[in-house]
Amino acid sequence: xxxxxxxxxxxxxxxxxxxxxxxxxxxxxxxxxxxxxxxxxxxxxxxxxxxxxxxxxxxxxxxxxxxxxxxxxxxxxxxxxxxxxxxxxxxxxxxxxxxxxxxxxxxxxxxxxxxxxxxxxxxxxxxxxxxxxxxxxxxxxxxxxxxxxxxxxxxxxxxxxxxxxxxxxxxxxxxxxxxxxxxxxxxxxxxxxxxxxxxxxxxxxxxxxxxxxxxxxxxxxxxxxxxxxxxxxxxxxxxxxxxxxxxxxxxxxxxxxxxxxxxxxxxxxxxxxxxxxxxxxxxxxxxxxxxxxxxxxxxxxxxxxxxxxxxxxxxxxxxxxxxxxxxxxxxxxxxxxxxxxxxxxxxxxxxxxxxxxxxxxxxxxxxxxxxxxxxxxxxxxxxxxxxxxxxxxxxxxxxxxxxxxxxxxxxxxxxxxxxxxxxxxxxxxxxxxxxxxxxxxxxxxxxxxxxxxxxxxxxxxxxxxxxxxxxxxxxxxxxxxxxxxxxxxxxxxxxxxxxxxxxxxxxxxxxxxxxxxxxxxxxxxxxxxxxxxxxxxxxxxxxxxxxxxxxxxxxxxxxxxxxxxxxxxxxxxxxxxxxxxxxxxxxxxxxxxxxxxxxxxxxxxxxxxxxxxxxxxxxxxxx
Numbered sequence: 001x002x003x004x005x006x007x008x009x010x011x012x013x014x015x016x017x018x019x020x021x022x023x024x025x026x027x028x029x030x031x032x033x034x035x036x037x038x039x040x041x042x043x044x045x046x047x048x049x050x051x052x053x054x055x056x057x058x059x060x061x062x063x064x065x066x067x068x069x070x071x072x073x074x075x076x077x078x079x080x081x082x083x084x085x086x087x088x089x090x091x092x093x094x095x096x097x098x099x100x101x102x103x104x105x106x107x108x109x110x111x112x113x114x115x116x117x118x119x120x121x122x123x124x125x126x127x128x129x130x131x132x133x134x135x136x137x138x139x140x141x142x143x144x145x146x147x148x149x150x151x152x153x154x155x156x157x158x159x160x161x162x163x164x165x166x167x168x169x170x171x172x173x174x175x176x177x178x179x180x181x182x183x184x185x186x187x188x189x190x191x192x193x194x195x196x197x198x199x200x201x202x203x204x205x206x207x208x209x210x211x212x213x214x215x216x217x218x219x220x221x222x223x224x225x226x227x228x229x230x231x232x233x234x235x236x237x238x239x240x241x242x243x244x245x246x247x248x249x250x251x252x253x254x255x256x257x258x259x260x261x262x263x264x265x266x267x268x269x270x271x272x273x274x275x276x277x278x279x280x281x282x283x284x285x286x287x288x289x290x291x292x293x294x295x296x297x298x299x300x301x302x303x304x305x306x307x308x309x310x311x312x313x314x315x316x317x318x319x320x321x322x323x324x325x326x327x328x329x330x331x332x333x334x335x336x337x338x339x340x341x342x343x344x345x346x347x348x349x350x351x352x353x354x355x356x357x358x359x360x361x362x363x364x365x366x367x368x369x370x371x372x373x374x375x376x377x378x379x380x381x382x383x384x385x386x387x388x389x390x391x392x393x394x395x396x397x398x399x400x401x402x403x404x405x406x407x408x409x410x411x412x413x414x415x416x417x418x419x420x421x422x423x424x425x426x427x428x429x430x431x432x433x434x435x436x437x438x439x440x441x442x443x444x445x446x447x448x449x450x451x452x453x454x455x456x457x458x459x460x461x462x463x464x465x466x467x468x469x470x471x472x473x474x475x476x477x478x479x480x481x482x483x484x485x486x487x488x489x490x491x492x493x494x495x496x497x498x499x500x501x502x503x504x505x506x507x508x509x510x511x512x513x514x515x516x517x518x519x520x521x522x523x524x525x526x527x528x529x530x531x532x533x534x535x536x537x538x539x540x541x542x543x544x545x546x547x548x549x550x551x552x553x554x555x556x557x558x559x560x561x562x563x564x565x566x567x568x569x570x571x572x573x574x575x576x577x578x579x580x581x582x583x584x585x586x587x588x589x590x591x592x593x594x595x596x597x598x599x600x601x602x603x604x605x606x607x608x609x610x611x612x613x614x615x616x617x618x619x620x621x622x623x
Contacts, residue, residue, distance in 0.1 A: 037556040038565065039283045040069040041276075042087035045096055047074045054451040055096045058261045061453070062269055064551070065445055067286030067581075068277050075100075078107050088281050091273075094122035094256045101129050105139045112143060112248035119251045119276045120144060121258070122220070133158075138220075144252040145228055145243045148220040161216040162235035164255070165206040170231045173279055174271040177503060178491035179466035180441040181205040210440045213468040217268075219254045231275075240272065242280060251276050262448050264438030270445075282583040284557055284567070287500055288443055290546055292579035292607045294496035295536035296526075297461060297543065299326040299367075299435055299506035301412050303374040304335040304342050308351055310509040317516045322523055322530075324363040326539045328412045328435070329356070331399035332372035332392075343373065346399045356403050365539035367410030368431075372396045378414030386421045393425055409541040410434065412506070423447070423454040432548075433540035435506055436460035440470075443501050444543055459544040461504040464492055476511035486518035490525055497534050498603070500581065502543055546577070553578055566593075567608065567618040575610035582606040582620065590620040 043059050050056070051072055063070035070091075077085050090111060105125060112118050120140060126149040128134045133151035141147045151158045163184075166174075171181045184204045209215035219236040228243025232255075242251045257269035277283045289295065302311070314320065329352075335342035344352040359366060371377035371392025381389050400408045409432045413422070416437030426434060439445055439462040447454040454460065466488045469475045475485055489505070496503055512519070529535035555569035565587070569575055575595070582590060582605065590599050590608050595616035598609045610616050 037069060037558045038088060039557040040071050040087045041281075041283075042073040042085070042090045043070055044073055044075065044078060044090055044092045046099070047076050049096055053096060054262065054448065054453075055093070055258050057453070058258050058269070058448055059091070059093055059273075061446055061448070062261070062266065062273055065288065065443070065547075066270060066274050066277070067288060068273070068283065069556075075104055078111070079103060088283055089117040089119060089276060091119040091276070092121060092124040093258055094124055095258050097124045099127045099129060099131060100125040100139075102139070108140065109143060112250060113246040115247040117249050117251075117276075117281055118143065119253065119272070121253045121272075122256045123149070126220075137223075141224075143245060143250045144254075145226050145241065145245075145250065146222040146224045146238050146252075148222045148237075148254060150221055150223065153223075154221055158221055159218050160221055160234070160236040161218050163206045163214055164217055164219070164232045164234045164239045165204045166230070166232045166240075168203065168205060171205050174231065174275055175499060175501075176207070176267075176271065177441050177464055177495050179464060179488055180208055180267070182208050182467050208465070208467045210437060210463065210465045210470055211468055217255050217260075222254065249280065251280060262451060264436075264447060264449060266439045266445060266448070267441045270442060278583075282586045284580055284582045286550065286553065286555065287579040287581055287607075288547070288550075289500060289502050289538070289543070290536075290577040290579075291609050292500050292581065292602070293534065293536050294498070294500045295502050295538050296493065296496055297326055297502060297504040297538050297540055298323070299328060299412060299461070299504055299540070301328050301369050301414075301435075301506060301508050302344075302355075303330045303369060303414065303508055305344055305349075305352075306342070307509045308344075308355065310512055311355060314509065314512055314516075317520065318523065319512075319516075319519060320358075320362060322526060323537050324365065324539050324542075325359075325537065326367055326410055326541075327359045327364045328367035328369035328410060329400060330369040330372065330374040330377075330414065331396050331403075332374075334373045334376070336373075336375045338373060338376065346403055353403050356400075360404060365410050365541045366400060366404050366406075366408050367412060367540070368393070368396045368400055368408045369412050370396065370414035372399075374414045378417045381413075381417045381419060381422075383419045383421065386419075386425075390425060393422070397429060409544075410539070413437070420449055420452065420454055423458060423460075427455040427458040431458060433459045433461055433544035435504065435540070436462050438462065440465055441503075443503060444540075444547055457544075457548050459540070459547055461540050461543075464503050464505055471507040471511075472515050473508055473511040476514050482515055482518045485515050486521050489518065489522040493522065493525055493529065493535065497529060500602070500605075500607075502538050504540070550578065555580070563622045565620050565622065567616070567620075569595075569610065569616045571614055574612050574614060575616055576612045577610070579607055579609040580618075582608070586623055588621040588623060590618045593617040593619050 073085055125140050126138045135152050137147045138149035165184055184206050219234045219239050222237030226238050226241055228241045230241045232239035240253045253272050261269050331346035332343045333345035334340045346352045372395045377392050411426050411431050412435035442462045444459045444461055447460045463470045469478055553571050557567050560566050584604050584606055590606055595613040596611035600607050608618055
């Protein structure tokens with residue numbers, strides 16, 4: 001008897017077993033099944049897990065940031081013959097759902113065979129009730145499409161670490177930004193570069209890591225020929241893929257997505273969650289940028305007195321004809337060491353003060369770049385010296401406040417060194433956003449580290465990078481050509497426009513002279529896109545305020561009658577600038593029923609952008 005047949009029989013027996021069983025799976029004690037709209041994804045968790053578990057909240061936060069509805073469903077709900085578990089798709093996450101009994105495994109087979117779409121992540125269901133691998137590999141192998149979790153074959157070597165790679169199309173579909181993935185044939189540190197239009201069609205691309213280049217991920221060794229669409233591979237075998245199974249389908253992600261988020265590498269979880277929701281299920285989502293207009297944050301980090309001459313050269317070259325930008329300043333009199341005299345000495349330096357006022361007049365956001373002595377602070381800051389180094393944060397903050405006349409609401413860490421205690425200090429002092437070297441490639445996010453979220457309403461802005469380099473000086477030191485930098489900047493811009501997202505590009509002013517022609521071409525492109533209404537420059541604090549306001553939006557999409565969907569949304573103050581995205585291949589043009597909104601087409605999407613109203617109702621027909 002095949003594994004599939006075995007678990008189909010188990011599924012048939014579940015109803016009888018649940019009526020009399022008082023074992024591991026019982027009818028849920030947590031109340032009735034949560035009603036969900038037709039666009040809601042379900043996250044399957046054990047009855048013993050708390051909704052407040054960090055590994056659960058990581059998924060809930062990611063869905064919220066991606067503008068998706070995600071609700072929790074317990075094992076007993078999925079198994080109960082009287083429950084009304086429904087949703088657009090089901091996710092079985094890594095880590096928190098490693099253990100499963102045969103009844104639950106059978107229920108997952110039944111869910112897919114009945115037409116359900118399943119996202120199966122890494123070690124979900126790989127252990128039995130004895131916290132051990134069952135013989136023969138994962139019981140979910142026939143759903144995944146390959147045999148995996150082969151402990152009886154490979155023992156402690158059943159998980160292998162390696163790079164992951166895929167085609168350019170797969171990287172695009174996963175929402176990987178340019179520079180985050182690079183050709184496998186150019187992995188050497190001095191040759192990291194973004195994908196080019198001249199690459200052969202069969203080129204494979206791997207994921208790059210800021211400053212270090214290549215990055216390895218753990219994956220179960222897999223056996224067998226995969227019949228679906230391969231998204232990523234690794235030396236272990238299949239790293240991710242989607243395949244039709246019966247009348248349903250399975251997205252198998254053989255990577256520990258939740259584990260990685262908890263270690264400030266959240267891009268893969270966000271990428272696969274969005275792929276499952278938008279590419280596989282064509283679900284609507286709430287845009288993460290005002291009016292659904294993609295754009296960039298350009299963060300200039302101005303660290304020492306030597307920056308002032310470079311700023312003047314940038315001004316004459318037209319860099320400051322666009323914006324607004326996020327301008328972050330280290331204000332102290334020193335740079336490398338106390339008393340070296342290489343810092344701005346903002347309090348006593350009229351030239352530095354004039355630049356602050358110049359930025360303010362432009363509408364730029366003024367931010368604090370670390371703690372008073374740029375390099376010294378960045379090199380010596382740690383998790384353990386909060387008591388000694390808080391004063392440097394405070395001195396920098398106070399000097400900027402005194403010069404600008406208002407408190408800085410943005411922050412960037414010198415040398416990217418940002419312990420969690422710094423975030424807590426920043427939020428207590430009203431800072432809304434900070435540049436972040438972790439979670440690279442992502443949009444604004446709320447960072448998780450070792451089971452703790454950094455702050456409540458403060459947002460991290462992860463960097464974009466071109467291979468292992470992010471700032472212009474890093475690219476210069478690695479001998480990147482101006483044409484290569486120009487290509488990357490243009491592709492990053494096109495990515496933000498196409499995906500309707502915001503990303504952060506940062507640099508110190510050092511080496512800007514070498515790349516000014518590349519930047520001028522870049523600004524020509526952004527100016528044209530901005531004129532066309534397709535691109536915007538954002539500041540960190542502006543987007544942070546928008547994301548916090550977005551948290552207050554309450555919205556549902558329900559099917560009131562067959563073939564007719566209704567979007568209803570509310571906000572306690574105003575829905576203005578909030579935008580919903582709907583697939584044009586799945587829906588006819590949305591019609592406004594009440595409230596105020598503009599409906600427009602953008603590529604393969606319908607965009608419904610609210611005007612100044614507290615409630616909105618829109619209706620559309622399914623194709």
